[in-house]
Amino acid sequence: MRDYNPHAVERKWQHRWADRRAFEVTEDPARPKFYSLVMFAYPSGHAHVGHVRNYMIGDVVARMKRMRGYNVLHPFGWDAFGLPAENAAIQNKTHPEKWTRDNIAHMKDQLQRLGISYAWERELATCDREYYKWNQWLFLKMYERGLAYRKRSAVNWCPSCQTVLANEQVNDGRCWRCETEVETRDLEQWFLRITQYADELLDQTADLNEWPDKVLTMQRNWIGRSDGALVSFALVDADGEATTDGIEVFTTRIDTIFGATFVLLAPEHPLVDRFIVESPESDAFRTRVGQFRALDRTARLTGQIEKEGFDTGRRAVNPFTGESVAIWVANFVLAEYGTGAIMAVPAHDQRDFEFARKYGLPVRVVIQPPDAVPLHGDTLDAASADPGRVVDSGEFTDLESAEARAVMTRDAESRGCGRGQVQYRLKDWGISRQRYWGTPIPIIYCDACGPQPVPVDALPVELPTIDEFTGRGDSPLAQVPEFVNTTCPSCGGNARRETDTMDTFVDSSWYFYRYCDPHNDTAPFDVDKVKYWGPIDFYSGGVEHAILHLIYSRFFCKVLRDLGLVEHDEPFTRLLTQGMVLRHGAVMSKSRGNVVDPDEMTTTFGADALRLYEMFVAPPEKEIEWTDAGLEGSARFLGRVWRMVMPLADVVARGDTPPLDTLDLGSAERALRRKTHDTIRRVSEDLDPRRVHLNTAVSALMELVNDLYAYCEGARIGPFTPDVEAPAAGAGPASLAVVCEAIEALVLMLSPFTPHLAEELWESMGHADGVDAAGWPTFDAAVARAEELVLPVQVNGKVRARVTIAPDTSDEDLRKMALSQPQVQAHTTGKRVSRVVVVPRKLVSIVVK
RNA sequence: GCCGGAGUGGCGAAAUUGGCAGACGCGCUGGAUUCAAAAUCCAGUGAGGUUCACGCCUCGUGUCGGUUCGAGUCCGACCUCCGGCACCA
Numbered sequence: 037m038r039d040y041n042p043h044a045v046e047r048k049w050q051h052r053w054a055d056r057r058a059f060e061v062t063e064d065p066a067r068p069k070f071y072s073l074v075m076f077a078y079p080s081g082h083a084h085v086g087h088v089r090n091y092m093i094g095d096v097v098a099r100m101k102r103m104r105g106y107n108v109l110h111p112f113g114w115d116a117f118g119l120p121a122e123n124a125a126i127q128n129k130t131h132p133e134k135w136t137r138d139n140i141a142h143m144k145d146q147l148q149r150l151g152i153s154y155a156w157e158r159e160l161a162t163c164d165r166e167y168y169k170w171n172q173w174l175f176l177k178m179y180e181r182g183l184a185y186r187k188r189s190a191v192n193w194c195p196s197c198q199t200v201l202a203n204e205q206v207n208d209g210r211c212w213r214c215e216t217e218v219e220t221r222d223l224e225q226w227f228l229r230i231t232q233y234a235d236e237l238l239d240q241t242a243d244l245n246e247w248p249d250k251v252l253t254m255q256r257n258w259i260g261r262s263d264g265a266l267v268s269f270a271l272v273d274a275d276g277e278a279t280t281d282g283i284e285v286f287t288t289r290i291d292t293i294f295g296a297t298f299v300l301l302a303p304e305h306p307l308v309d310r311f312i313v314e315s316p317e318s319d320a321f322r323t324r325v326g327q328f329r330a331l332d333r334t335a336r337l338t339g340q341i342e343k344e345g346f347d348t349g350r351r352a353v354n355p356f357t358g359e360s361v362a363i364w365v366a367n368f369v370l371a372e373y374g375t376g377a378i379m380a381v382p383a384h385d386q387r388d389f390e391f392a393r394k395y396g397l398p399v400r401v402v403i404q405p406p407d408a409v410p411l412h413g414d415t416l417d418a419a420s421a422d423p424g425r426v427v428d429s430g431e432f433t434d435l436e437s438a439e440a441r442a443v444m445t446r447d448a449e450s451r452g453c454g455r456g457q458v459q460y461r462l463k464d465w466g467i468s469r470q471r472y473w474g475t476p477i478p479i480i481y482c483d484a485c486g487p488q489p490v491p492v493d494a495l496p497v498e499l500p501t502i503d504e505f506t507g508r509g510d511s512p513l514a515q516v517p518e519f520v521n522t523t524c525p526s527c528g529g530n531a532r533r534e535t536d537t538m539d540t541f542v543d544s545s546w547y548f549y550r551y552c553d554p555h556n557d558t559a560p561f562d563v564d565k566v567k568y569w570g571p572i573d574f575y576s577g578g579v580e581h582a583i584l585h586l587i588y589s590r591f592f593c594k595v596l597r598d599l600g601l602v603e604h605d606e607p608f609t610r611l612l613t614q615g616m617v618l619r620h621g622a623v624m625s626k627s628r629g630n631v632v633d634p635d636e637m638t639t640t641f642g643a644d645a646l647r648l649y650e651m652f653v654a655p656p657e658k659e660i661e662w663t664d665a666g667l668e669g670s671a672r673f674l675g676r677v678w679r680m681v682m683p684l685a686d687v688v689a690r691g692d693t694p695p696l697d698t699l700d701l702g703s704a705e706r707a708l709r710r711k712t713h714d715t716i717r718r719v720s721e722d723l724d725p726r727r728v729h730l731n732t733a734v735s736a737l738m739e740l741v742n743d744l745y746a747y748c749e750g751a752r753i754g755p756f757t758p759d760v761e762a763p764a765a766g767a768g769p770a771s772l773a774v775v776c777e778a779i780e781a782l783v784l785m786l787s788p789f790t791p792h793l794a795e796e797l798w799e800s801m802g803h804a805d806g807v808d809a810a811g812w813p814t815f816d817a818a819v820a821r822a823e824e825l826v827l828p829v830q831v832n833g834k835v836r837a838r839v840t841i842a843p844d845t846s847d848e849d850l851r852k853m854a855l856s857q858p859q860v861q862a863h864t865t866g867k868r869v870s871r872v873v874v875v876p877r878k879l880v881s882i883v884v885k
Numbered sequence: 886g887c888c889g890g891a892g893u894g895g896c897g898a899a900a901u902u903g904g905c906a907g908a909c910g911c912g913c914u915g916g917a918u919u920c921a922a923a924a925u926c927c928a929g930u931g932a933g934g935u936u937c938a939c940g941c942c943u944c945g946u947g948u949c950g951g952u953u954c955g956a957g958u959c960c961g962a963c964c965u966c967c968g969g970c971a972c973c974a
Binding site: 735822 | 927
């Protein structure tokens with residue numbers, strides 16, 4: 037018997053798969069389809085074992101589905117635009133494209149040596165002009181529909197990356213990529229109107245029942261819907277008379293409005309500028325406001341500052357009480373949420389409470405929570421935010437909070453001073469980036485005609501080649517006159533191109549549709565092809581994309597649906613968020629120097645051992661700390677499989693063992709068959725895309741191998757025959773038949789995990805057509821059924837004995853057997869048996885007193 | 886502060902509906918094989934007690950309490966860790 041040489045085996049099968057184009061697919065309406073996808077890769081330079089883990093999860097599912105007869109689409113590609121390439125260019129004086137293409141070549145080579153079943157002919161890179169052309173096309177479609185628009189606004193600016201960031205890309209006031217503190221800039225920017233889909237994005241999270249709850253919760257929080265009301269407080273003029281001008285506030289607690297004893301404005305609120313002008317002490321007022329506006333942005337957004345404010349000297353009328361109340365400016369009121377103005381109800385909102393106490397403003401209780409001592413504004417030491425019974429509120433007194441909100445909103449509406457309103461935390465998606473290595477935004481500015489879309493037949497707007505990257509100044513594209521200067525598509529006069537590029541999250545929001553038709557040069561993809569392959573049945577990737585990528589992709593899906601390009605509402609049916617692979621407690625990265633290169637692992641142990649180990653070490657969702665220790669164990673297991681199967685491969689290949697149902701099997705043989713079929717059941721269940729318990733599937737296969745060794749040792753066959761040349765010597769046909777059945781099932785079930793080894797063994801067993809042709813092994817419930825059961829017998833909750841029974845033993849017989857066990861008697865004698873619980877097929881529980 | 890998730894041997898973990906806690910693997914210990922080692926095969930391995938021995942007993946899934954014949958699993962309170970959101974009105 038030849039020894040197991042993983043490298044030779046792996047090379048052989050990788051070449052064969054490539055030669056046979058084994059994983060390339062076309063649409064086939066006669067077969068059920070399965071679209072297995074892993075998040076595509078950023079070509080950072082080198083794949084590490086963390087990437088490998090994710091790609092393996094997708095590959096195991098894809099390979100299993102292929103064996104089950106599905107037409108499986110399993111593509112791969114590159115999220116190739118982005119800042120690191122440009123930064124590398126600045127540092128190393130290379131071109132971002134060269135850096136990117138070199139990295140792709142290297143990483144592709146690494147991945148190919150892992151034997152992943154990708155349809156490489158569908159490979160795409162988002163920096164391909166054939167790809168980003170359709171980014172531009174989709175942008176123009178959105179522009180036509182008013183979903184892409186331009187506005188001047190305060191945006192997040194990372195001084196280190198020299199670019200704008202979306203809200204989603206700012207964490208704790210810092211850049212998601214480089215952790216530099218983010219500044220605010222006022223810029224003209226392009227936005228995608230994701231808020232138009234806010235409700236749908238929120239509501240349809242309810243349909244995503246194969247997504248982790250964690251991700252759905254994060255998305256719901258991110259969208260942040262709150263139902264409330266807009267209420268207008270009329271401004272009071274210098275004579276104390278109400279005017280027709282008003283301050284609109286947003287509140288979710290209109291039921292507390294009788295307790296609204298003042299109004300607060302954000303420092304940036306437009307009325308503040310008017311008040312400055314109208315103030316008798318304009319200069320002092322302006323200085324005051326300036327101080328608030330200059331407050332550190334990060335501190336303000338994270339609530340790390342003391343609540344402060346000042347009286348504007350102006351007043352407004354509470355439309356419910358008719359009282360005139362003070363208008364203050366407060367540093368904690370956010371200009372970008374709601375209307376930038378709030379009604380302050382100190383008795384029932386903690387922030388307002390603190391503010392009121394600090395400045396001695398009135399606190400008035402208007403809600404009495406049930407089961408609480410009667411509250412009083414003068415004695416409160418904290419706001420009471422709980423709902424309850426409305427008090428001291430005129431005609432609304434005695435309503436419950438929830439009802440009061442509805443009634444009072446209707447009342448405001450009827451009097452023309454308010455209406456129901458839904459607010460979202462979600463903001464429109466700013467996509468302009470002042471960088472080079474991305475998709476040019478296909479817009480031309482003409483002094484005469486204004487912004488003009490680039491005509492579709494002029495797409496793509498190609499990225500010009502730039503020789504030098506300095507990282508200084510504005511958009512690099514602005515420094516290329518031949519790019520900037522163009523003619524207006526409308527009037528033909530001189531015009532300038534937009535020089536910003538798109539956020540790369542645009543690229544990754546629809547790439548999974550392009551895979552369905554990657555070489556189409558007349559459309560982003562053929563509608564019928566996406567109709568066949570979509571939606572994605574299984575999608576796996578890092579949980580760090582739970583909000584950004586996954587919410588943007590859901591948004592794009594809905595836009596594409598409304599454009600008539602896709603039919604489904606949601607792009608990803610099942611989502612698996614894979615746990616990260618850490619090294620020394622940190623995510624692997626080149627800069628940290630803690631990267632574990634899969635090449636080293638495959639050189640030492642083989643790709644199959646690496647694959648198996650990463651699937652076995654922990655559940656896919658769980659974060660793991662990388663150690664080499666267990667990898668050796670996986671390599672050992674594969675050797676064990678080889679030494680079990682190889683000696684008997686010829687026996688299988690000869691195919692002269694009699695059919696199992698014609699044989700009279702002994703109890704050891706029946707037990708092995710039972711194990712075989714029970715393993716088929718367990719592994720099949722664990723590999724179900726809704727489950728994907730890959731670690732327990734592997735351990736089930738290990739158990740089967742252990743049982744095979746034990747059986748073969750007893751039967752003196754296979755690895756236990758003294759004569760290697762005659763591994764089946766002395767074995768009866770029954771022994772051989774059950775062992776052959778077991779090893780065939782074993783090899784087939786192992787193949788999604790360790791495809792090279794499995795194909796090699798399968799071929800050695802005389803099968804020329806590969807494991808896909810063989811299909812997934814069939815589970816036979818009758819064979820797997822236990823012949824006898826061993827049930828525990830508990831006395832007062834402690835196991836005191838076990839009884840072995842036939843599965844069809846009656847409850848009464850079981851009860852008698854249990855009570856007659858000597859160990860049970862020892863604990864029941866002299867006591868009264870008060871109760872006997874018989875749980876069929878589970879246990880017997882006896883209660884004594 | 887709010888919303889999720891988790892806490893099980895020396896380690897990674899398992900336990901699908903409330904039913905024998907610790908499957909499987911790593912590590913360790915012992916045995917076989919070997920001149921020897923590696924590799925391989927076999928056996929043992931939660932803690933403590935007890936027995937010449939087969940065994941038997943007690944404790945044990947973050948802490949405290951509860952429900953139940955029976956709780957890692959359900960309920961209540963708390964502790965710790967991880968993730969998300971956070972002055973969002």
